[in-house]
Ligand SMILES: Cc1cc2nc3c(=O)[nH]c(=O)nc-3n(C[C@H](O)[C@H](O)[C@H](O)COP(=O)(O)O)c2cc1C
């Protein structure tokens with residue numbers, strides 16, 4: 001038995017900080033409840049930016065399904081497991097990270113906060129959690145890398161129609177210290193998005209979120225005039241080339257030959273695709289439906305996770321996003337086969353309200369919730385989180401034991 005009389009952890013430290021502030025009459029800067037945080041973010045954003053951030057494809061059915069899927073799994077905690085010292089570290093693509101959580105790639109953050117991706121990089125640096133930076137970042141990937149310092153970062157690639165631009169993006173990512181290329185597969189075209197269509201709004205068409213393209217030498221070479229002199233031409237060129245619906249599995253070899261960095265495919269939902277990814281010698285996959293933003297009526301990402309994880313076994317690493325809001329959601333995703341999860345909209349809610357501090361506070365709260373829930377279920381490390389922890393619930397949330 002341990003002879004220590006007190007224990008501490010990121011979760012307890014955060015609780016104590018919040019309760020001590022409360023004693024002095026100081027409320028947390030952000031709502032702790034992710035649903036209330038979302039509503040608070042809505043108050044500070046204009047209708048068009050809000051519609052873009054919060055919206056999904058079509059009816060929003062898949063966004064709702066993402067959340068509902070978490071409720072169909074219940075945790076069965078174990079007692080007296082000696083959980084005083086908890087270790088949240090995990091190995092991803094050969095590196096150790098502080099906890100199985102990352103900032104998901106979200107484009108055009110200039111519509112959420114003027115400091116955009118630079119603020120998110122600062123938040124990632126403060127918390128020592130990895131950032132996955134979008135190709136459609138409002139700021140150049142080099143500026144974001146400088147803001148993050150030596151923290152872990154991956155670069156998300158929109159593999160477009162101009163091979164020179166794709167190669168240039170990958171070279172720049174290598175040169176500025178990004179340690180993996182995440183290729184997003186589920187956005188071959190932009191989906192039918194009711195709210196953006198009703199608002200007649202796409203941030204890119206107003207020049208938002210193109211800083212990383214506008215700073216790219218190959219992108220600039222493809223234009224007759226520099227984007228500063230003729231933004232309209234640059235924007236239209238971006239819209240025509242940013243993605244490439246003609247790509248097939250055979251094209252992956254081109255990318256594999258282009259870089260020695262690990263490659264992770266984002267947007268996998270089908271076990272056959274997962275197997276193809278393993279055959280294609282990529283290093284990982286992200287089970288994701290893009291936060292319900294692409295295929296209206298697509299299956300919940302969490303429903304896809306266990307089948308996909310089983311299909312690839314230990315051949316490649318499996319990550320997860322779409323609908324993560326709470327520590328228990330992360331535990332469920334880990335138990336169903338994910339090595340780590342990506343968090344999307346919630347950190348943007350924090351960013352909208354309080355910039356870098358808001359994004360880091362939201363992620364710290366989630367990290368704290370994860371730490372405490374891990375211990376409360378009887379686990380001391382991420383390796384302890386196995387499928388035995390979960391039971392499948394029926395539609396009413398009941399469980400047959
Ligand atoms: C406003 C917005 C922009 C996004 N931009 C990108 C992007 O540029 N590249 C990408 O791979 N995924 C993008 N995504 C998808 C996220 O990376 C992630 O898959 C999704 O947000 C996860 O779901 P969640 O928001 O429910 O956590 C975007 C999502 C949102 C909400």
Ligand SMILES: CC(C)CC(=O)C(=O)O
Nearest residue numbers: 107136187190242290293
């Ligand atoms: C289309 C991209 C540039 C941004 C994105 O992934 C999204 O809006 O979901």
